[in-house]
Amino acid sequence: MGLLHPDRLFPTEPGLRSLARELHAGVAGLPILSPHGHTDPRWYAEDAAFPDPAQLFVTPDHYVFRMLCSQGVALTDLGVPRADGGPTETDGRKIWRLFAQHYHLFRGTPSRLWLDHAFSTVFGLEQRLSPANADRHYDHIAECLSRPEFRPRALYDRFGIAAISTTDGALDDLRWHAMIRDSGWHGRVIPAYRPDAVVDPEFPGFAANVAALGDLTGCDTGTWAGYLQAHRARRAFFKSFGCTSSDHGHPTARTENLPEPEAAALFAKALRGACTPDEADAFRGQMLTEMAKMSLDDGLVLQIHPGSHRNHSAAVLAMFGRDKGFDIPTRTDYVRALKPLLDAVGMRPDLTVIVFTLDESSYARELAPLAGVYPALKLGPAWWFHDSPEGMRRFRELTTETAGFYNTVGFNDDTRAYLSIPARHDVARRVDCAWLATLVGSGRLDMDEAHDLAQDLAFGLAKRAYRL
Known part of the structure; x- marks a missing residue:
């Protein structure tokens, strides 16, 4: 049968499996919209060959190396670069073994x-990876990567990607997006505005970052009014490259809607580096509401990705830097946290605020009821640690009864691992078709409605929500 079972993730009951097959057949070939992710725009700009298999699948993928780290494998043995430039493994074949x-x-x-899907569908490998075949797999993948049809732009077409969003800091010059645009290539690669470095008083170098924001825009970012105007200018610059969303990765979902003098005073305190942890959180919360208000003017979708205790291991952070697999979900409040923002703009149907969570206990208790009544609020899909078959099913089970399907935004892959994008969308489509089949089989949905929903969940909802 090979690596991929044809009925993977479908119900085991024959009748429901048949319904899921039929539904999936209608969406399996749909284009991929990737409206939120972390692939490198340089890949598409330069269209250079990917490096060796280890550098493609292991060294940059925190899903992979965090699991190996949990079993005692040193990150340096996997080629993960050290912050101080110290020695780390560079032999790709050794890392692969x-x-x-x-x-x-x-x-x-x-x-x-995801890995088996990429090995099978991208590289045609049908044996499960093992120590016995490690070298054969490595050599085969390496040979494939030397061919033009395995370069980023060719894979974009092969994967059926219609549009893909990268995530770019507010201070980014978007040079790679400019190169893509100037190249005349047909692929649609757009940035997302990620201003964490200039809205989080606890971000390293915050004051210097805000000053750099002023230099980029010509705005006086030493003042509250000038600081907000600088954000408007950068958002407009990002929009000139096709940007349709902003993204905010805050520790909590807290929002504020302070009177202007209080907001200005808090900003001045942040610039001085004098904020308490609570005041820093309040400032981040104020900026979520400010960004929502800006979205009413420029149309950018606002994404909130809260609830991760990032860089939990101080030792790993010191040795390897940020984003090295030690981000851990935390309990997150939404009812109280989002109220200031929702009081300000929640009833606006011309605004889209997409909220994600790593706290599954909030699905039915908080998030579904909120999204089920406020026109501006939509639920992002099962995210990060819950981007899994069981996590996706739990999301549907716990949110659909209250929020329905149409207060959600379809699927986004949220990944740095380019070759996993088709696999992730395949998993999401199969899980959704399996869930829809159970609704049809239990008499809660007609088959024609299930077909419509399968199309929307795979493509239509993301296209509409992200204005693509």
């Missing part, structure tokens, strides 16, 4: 689904 030796650790995980 270590990866193959520990491939069994991924049994039952979504990473295994």
Whole structure:
């Protein structure tokens, strides 16, 4: 049968499996919209060959190396670069053999689904990776990567991607997006405005970052009014490259709507580096509401990705830097946290605020009831640690009764791992078709409605929500 079972993730009951197959057949070939993700725009700009298999699948993928780290494998042995530039493994074949030796650790995980999908559909490998075949797999993948049809732009077409969004800091010059645009290539690669470095008083170098924002825009970012105007200018610059969304990765979902003098005073305190942790959180919350108000003017969709205790290991942060697999979900409040923003703009149907969560306990208790009544609020899909078959199903089970399907925004892959994008969308489409089949089989949905929903969940909702 090979690596991929044709009925993977479908119900085991024959009748429901048949319904899921039929629904999936109608959406399997739809184009991919990737409205939020972290692939590198440089890939599409330069269209250079990807490096060796280890640099493609292991070293940059925190889903992979965090699992191996949990079993005692040193990050340096996987080629993860050190912050101080110290020694780390550079032999791709050696890293790959270590990866193959520990491939069994991924049994039952979504990473295994994504990796097997890429090995099978992208590279035509049909044997499960193991120490015995590690070198053969490595050599085959390396040979494929040397061919033009395995370069980023060719894979964009092969994957059926209609549009893909990168995530770019507010201070980014978007040079790679400019190169893509100037190249005349047909692919649609757009930035998303991620201003964390200039809205978070606890971000390293915050005051210097705000000064750099002023230099970029010609605005006086030493004043509250000038600081807000600088954000408007940068958002307009991002929009000139096709940007349709902003993205905010805050520790909490807190929002504020302070009177202007209080907001200005808090900003001045942030610039001085004098904020308490609570005041820093309040300032981040104020900026979410300010960004929502800006969205009423420029149309950008506002995404809130809260609830991660980032860089939990101080030792790993010091040795390897940020985003090295040690981000951990935390409990998150939404009812009280979002109220100031929703009081200000929540009843505006011309605004889209997409809220994500890593706290599944909030689905039915808080998020679905909020999205089920406020016109501006929509629910992002199961995210990060819950981007899994079970996580997706739990999301549907816990939110649909209160928020329905049309207060959600379809699927986004939110990944740095380019070759996993088709796999992630395949998993989402199969899980949604399986869930819809159960609704049809239990008499809660007609088959024609299920077909319509399958199309919307796979493509239509994301297109509308992200204005693509």
